[in-house]
Amino acid sequence: MKLTTTFATLAALLPFALGQSAEWGQCGGIGWTGPTTCVSGTVCTVLNPYFSQCLPGSSSSAPPTTTTSSSSPTSTAPTSTATGLNKLAQAAGKKYFGTATDNSELTNKAYTAILDNKSEFGQLTAANSMKWDATEPSRGDFTFSSGDQIANLAKANGQLLRGHNCVWYNQLPSWVSSGGFSAAQLTSVIQTHCSTLLTHYKGQAYAWDVVNEPFNDDGTWRSDVFYNTLGTSYVQIALEAARAADPGAKLYINEYNIEYTGAKATALLSLAKSLLAAGVPLDGIGFQCHFIVGQVPTSLQTVMQQFTALGLEVAITELDIRMTLPATNALLAQQETDYENVVKACMNVKGCVGITVWDFTDEYSWVPGTFSGQGEACPWNQNLQKKPAYSGITAAL
Ligand code: XIL
Secondary structure, three states: OOHHHHHHHHHHHOOOOOOEEOOOOEEEOOOOOOOOEEOOOEEEEEEEOOEEEEEEOOOOOOOOOOOOOOOOOOOOOOOOOOOOHHHHHHHOOOOEEEEEEOHHHHHOHHHHHHHOOOOOOOEEEEOOOOOHHHHOOEOOEOOOHHHHHHHHHHHHHOOEEEEEEEEOOOOOOHHHHOOOOOHHHHHHHHHHHHHHHHHHOOOOEEEEEEEEOOEOOOOOEOOOHHHHHHOOHHHHHHHHHHHHHOOOOEEEEEEOOOOOOOHHHHHHHHHHHHHHHOOOOOOEEEEOOEEEOOOOOOOHHHHHHHHHOOOOEEEEEEEEEEEEOOOOHHHHHHHHHHHHHHHHHHHOOOOEEEEEEOOOEOOOOOHHHHOOOEEOOOOEOOOOOEOHHHHHHHHHO
8 A cells, every 4th residue: 555545544534633623523613622724625614703614615724713703604515604594484484493402501602602593593492490390399489590591591682482391290399299189289289380480481481381291192191190180170270370370471282292193193182172162271282393313204294284273373392303323424314304394394384383493402412311322313413513404404494
């Protein structure tokens, strides 16, 4: 083997060791201590003060200056920052494109630079900090500081806020689940919780997931303290308390595995019909959309239309599309198609008001911690670089 060949091979394999970042790699930004030049065929481009990326291109690979803000990106990649997901969604008639976020993530400046960008995200959901265990850890003891941090961020950024959530069997303190309450007592517990929560955020939340995940996958009611003590009436109790507390908020039932036609979607549809017939305040249905690459349901649009036909609005509330690791180019390409198809389903339904991803970066996704061996479910990767999935979303918008 000739020396030049050996060197070229090494250079291709080890750009980092040679002080160069690979294509799509980071090459600058505040706090970045890695390489500031790019492999040939790519150009180090300033995307924001915190992040410069090696984008395909043929001009010189001189390091960018991150101290001046006047340099304009010379990107030829599809991930141009000329626009953003929320801007595109709004231009297409939707209310927002949004994301979930969590308090511990907000110290990461490179992350918040994207989160705060209203062109990308016009809506925030607190991934954890408005849940029952976070807001009323013991009876009557309400703590809103973490939830407020997210609500205040949304307000400061001019983003809509989605409240998540009021009544859910999970992340529920044991004083509720094991309290041994009578029906009358539990009614009061629910009313106090929902009323205090929605009153605290009155006027700030566009919508609330008032009831989360009430059904089993086979369409039977989930056996939890609410159903076991109150039967189906707990849904009405929660929705009425929520409406009284914040009459301006859209009140939702949020659920997963209703994106497929079948027993669970049918059960929720008949619940929605009976609530509406009884005059119970229900405005919308949240489709969580935690999907698997290559297995995105083709029925999403049809099911959404079954709900909008009742006069309800619908939203995609927790979108992510996971894969079995490690990621391959083929899986990432399929994920791009999958994201495009999910977003298209919402685009095709007039009453689908918006789309929320369940955090936008693999760095903070709940997937690896919940589904063993799976991950890479978000449109931005762990290094806050846009993946092909991002292009899938923009193509649909
Ligand atoms: C998840 C959070 O993202 C995790 O951080 C937490 O550990 C568990 O809950 N459906 C929901 C969300 O309605 O509240 C869940 O969020 C994901 C599934």
